[in-house]
Amino acid sequence: MNSVTVRVPAKVNLQLAVGPLRDDGYHDLVNVFHAVSLFDEVTAAAETGMSVRVEGESADQVPEDDDNLAIRAAVALARHAGRSYGVSLAIRKAIPVAGGMAGGSADAAAALVACNELWGLGLPLEDLMEIAADLGSDVPFALLGGTAVGTGRGERLTPLEAAGPFHWVFALADGGLSTAKVYAECDRIRAEEGLPVAEPRAAGALLAALRDGDAKALGAELTNDLQRAALRLRPSLAATLEAGRGHGALGALVSGSGPTCAFLAASAAHAGELAGALRGAGVAREVLTAHGPVPGPAVV
Numbered sequence: 485m486n487s488v489t490v491r492v493p494a495k496v497n498l499q500l501a502v503g504p505l506r507d508d509g510y511h512d513l514v515n516v517f518h519a520v521s522l523f524d525e526v527t528a529a530a531e532t533g534m535s536v537r538v539e540g541e542s543a544d545q546v547p548e549d550d551d552n553l554a555i556r557a558a559v560a561l562a563r564h565a566g567r568s569y570g571v572s573l574a575i576r577k578a579i580p581v582a583g584g585m586a587g588g589s590a591d592a593a594a595a596l597v598a599c600n601e602l603w604g605l606g607l608p609l610e611d612l613m614e615i616a617a618d619l620g621s622d623v624p625f626a627l628l629g630g631t632a633v634g635t636g637r638g639e640r641l642t643p644l645e646a647a648g649p650f651h652w653v654f655a656l657a658d659g660g661l662s663t664a665k666v667y668a669e670c671d672r673i674r675a676e677e678g679l680p681v682a683e684p685r686a687a688g689a690l691l692a693a694l695r696d697g698d699a700k701a702l703g704a705e706l707t708n709d710l711q712r713a714a715l716r717l718r719p720s721l722a723a724t725l726e727a728g729r730g731h732g733a734l735g736a737l738v739s740g741s742g743p744t745c746a747f748l749a750a751s752a753a754h755a756g757e758l759a760g761a762l763r764g765a766g767v768a769r770e771v772l773t774a775h776g777p778v779p780g781p782a783v784v
């Protein structure tokens with residue numbers, strides 16, 4: 485086999501409950517992940533060394549060296565296999581970069597699946613999951629897809645029953661937000677308030693809405709503990725969220741660490757209308773529609 489192409493979806497967080505800061509610099513979470521139909525594509529081709537090329541959405545903001553998460557994934561997989569494999573990776577990006585939709589994590593997951601195939605390793609998902617958790621908190625979910633709740637750093641996953649499809653609108657912002665800075669801002673806000681930080685818990689009503697495919701109930705239950713921090717770092721997002729609510733979104737929130745804003749619509753037609761209204765309001769760099777849940781990485 486000379487090359488393998490894998491298509492991998494973005495995520496939105498339906499509930500992101502953030503516990504107190506841990507000694508290792510991470511936070512315990514209850515993180516309800518939901519994979520949506522915005523896809524990056526990663527092609528792995530046989531080569532002696534390791535290299536990566538990136539094209540598409542904001543490709544100029546993605547490193548084309550050993551810092552690229554997809555290359556780090558390939559290196560980690562080769563090390564796990566105990567061999568000095570090479571690969572040339574070509575990434576076609578559609579997921580916004582540093583947008584809170586786990587684009588880098590998706591590329592890392594796709595690289596694990598593609599190289600496992602290209603190198604004929606035949607490693608089971610559970611081995612790839614272990615490598616994924618070392619690469620980043622969002623990478624295990626990017627291997628799984630669908631809808632799942634993550635605990636610990638977000639890397640310990642339990643798949644959830646979700647009826648769907650749910651119809652989404654995403655408002656992309658100019659420039660990204662650093663995940664670490666958003667978590668740090670969340671800690672700063674909490675320190676200023678001086679209130680005790682509760683252990684995160686899954687919202688029963690949200691899980692029920694997912695199981696029932698009830699978009700209206702789901703819209704009312706969407707929460708993100710990082711949202712206030714993202715809004716402090718990017719105040720213009722308040723107007724974006726307000727515009728979506730004003731145009732009838734069932735729910736509106738910042739996706740993960742932002743700055744992408746996510747809006748839940750009642751149907752595919754409603755999502756189209758909402759997207760048109762948000763474009764007209766001029767509150768986003770670009771507006772996209774998508775549905776979820778969708779399966780995880782797939783060889784195409």
Ligand SMILES: C[C@](O)(CO)[C@H](O)COP(=O)(O)OP(=O)(O)OC[C@H]1O[C@@H](n2ccc(N)nc2=O)[C@H](O)[C@@H]1O
Nearest residue numbers: 509510511513620621622623637638663664667740741
């Ligand atoms: C915001 C989310 O995207 C929601 O799914 C994730 O929690 C972030 O996942 P990620 O981008 O894979 O993050 P990582 O690469 O693991 O960590 C980046 C930084 O985010 C912060 N971080 C991340 C995950 C977590 N549970 N607690 C944290 O405090 C830490 O400062 C860490 O140094």
Ligand SMILES: Nc1ncnc2c1ncn2[C@@H]1O[C@H](COP(=O)(O)OP(=O)(O)OP(=O)(O)O)[C@@H](O)[C@H]1O
Nearest residue numbers: 552553581582583584585586587588589591622663
């Ligand atoms: N393959 C990659 N694709 C995108 N960004 C990458 C990649 N490799 C490294 N990066 C770097 O990682 C940073 C975070 O990018 P990413 O798109 O994963 O952010 P994000 O969607 O906010 O992440 P998350 O939702 O997991 O917090 C960017 O600054 C980018 O330069």
